[in-house]
Amino acid sequence: MNIRVLMLSWEYPPHSVGGLAKHVEELSEALVAKELEIHVLSVGSPDGSRMEKRNGVFVYRIEPYNISAPNFLSWVHQLNFRMVEEAIKLFKQYKTYDLLHAHDWLVGYAGRVLKHAYVTPLVATIHATEAGRNQGLHNDDQRYINSIEWWLTYESWKVIACSEHMRREVKGLFGLPDDKIQVIPNGVDWKKFKAGLYNISFGDGKIIFFVGRLVREKGVQVLLDAAPAILAREPAARFVIAGTGPMEDQLKYQARLMGLEHKVEFLGYIDDATKGALYQQASVAVFPSLYEPFGIVALEAMAAGVPVVVSDTGGMGEIVTHGVNGLKAYPGNAESLAYNILHALQNEVLRQELKKNGKRLIEEVYSWDKIAERTIQVYRQVRDEYLQSPWYKENNVAPGDRPEPGEQEQNYTAPERYSLVERRAGSFSRPERRNWQ
Known part of the structure; x- marks a missing residue:
């Protein structure tokens, strides 16, 4: 044309x-x-x-x-x-x-x-x-x-x-x-997230990964509120938060106030190679948005074969079918978020099912x-x-x-x-x- x-x-x-x-x-x-x-x-x-x-x-x-x-x-x-x-x-x-x-x-x-x-x-x-x-x-x-x-x-x-x-x-x-x-x-270009494409190591332990702007509507404050309940069941878990924004200092202060500074790592801005490596090494990708018109990061995580947990809000709620290609928590609810993250971390059969169906969704619906x-x-x-x-x-x-x-x-x-x-x-x-x- x-x-x-x-x-x-x-x-x-x-x-x-x-x-x-x-x-x-x-x-x-x-x-x-x-x-x-x-x-x-x-x-x-x-x-x-x-x-x-x-x-x-x-x-x-x-x-x-x-x-x-x-x-x-x-x-x-x-x-x-x-x-x-x-x-x-x-x-x-x-x-x-x-x-x-x-x-x-x-x-x-x-x-x-x-x-x-x-x-x-x-x-x-x-x-x-x-x-x-x-x-x-x-x-x-x-x-x-x-x-x-x-x-x-x-x-x-x-x-x-x-x-x-x-x-x-x-x-x-x-x-x-x-x-x-x-x-x-x-x-999403799924080819950019193929397994083995990136060779950057982020250490041992289960990684709970978030990437996005650090603004109120992305809900990172809710993820931090959910952290104590998650760590009580998964003490070796780590939270890796990538991105910048006006709430960065406030979120770091919240982590210190909760005594989580040894469990939460703020990476700031990351390039595509680092993001791809983190997706591949993460045990779960979490996007607890309060407002989300779409949520392209959820597609990236699916393309990389990472189980996703999202808030049931906006376009993010349309992408994820609960229990099929991801898990959905109530928006702004730290207890619901913690429950679903633990479910994704501890149920291996479910994890494999979410990975398989997420990749299929990308190929069939969300290819460029x-x-x-x-x-x-x-x-x-x-x-x-x-x-x-x-x-x-x-x-x-x-x-x-x-x-x-x-x-x-x-x-x-x-x-x-x-x-x-x-x-x-x-x-x-x-x-x-x-x-x-």
Whole structure:
């Protein structure tokens, strides 16, 4: 399928903050394997390459302006200005992109500007929501981010959610119609977790392994609360926690306060080789999230052949079938978490069954090859609808012959203006819905 896509993402390896970077990278590479032309515009570093071709993907890296940003939201604004600036050069060089694909609210401004400037349909993947992360909206910054999330979904032709949980969440939060949302899960490259691939030793004893951002919603504090009950039955067990985040010092203090510093090891950030080795040596991988739109780490653990224990929440609860390919604990319940971890550690027959079924699930449902196919179906649908839409026809745009911004100024009519607050409150007269919006 001859189609060129410009992806917008605020992170892309090696610049990685969370799971989004890995998702965009592996999805892009899987789409390239299906003969799509994928260009990714993302954040770089001053000493890094501005453009490179990584495994067939054209990656363009930019740095926000060298202006001191007073807060994160201001930094995001600067990032979007720089993305638009760089994208103008890319559109001038390549003449056209068939689709724009924006990942999360952090690139929402750039996605919206490029959509209208170049009359190009926009697809958005919502990986998580501000309301979900914080279990509500409690201050002006959170409400502002929520409004940008709504704006991005409103401007997008299709919205991709990574789980049924996320589909329900974005539908409820943003009032999206069912036919605008497409559920496509995250995937995992199981070949990166084959047995014997890594030769790093982490000592003796049963390893209870967690990897992820150290933030409240990942639930590491619950795992520490469960540790005494686990150690009472498995005194040789060790807890290995990998990742960084704003709760790191608080979690270390909690471990010291509980007298667990000799049993809990905080590794900080780890590379893929170290993570792969830990998966292979772990006795159980534990992900006690309080909020989890999907949970790609659970797929990685399954691919590596490690029994998984997760909280029965969000997308994580959809991946794991209790007692079949993993075990599920009640969210935020240390007693339930300890019980399930001990069950996974002490029942060898169950352990082997969980390993076997977990690997089968990865191969049959969560391979990137299958996920790329489903993404291409969305791209094809959007492209076909766009070519038949009044938006395309009114702008008289032929593929490969799109106008530069400003060429059609004489024919331009400004749209009716209204604020996000008015739009959300429904205090304006809703225009007749057009099938290209």
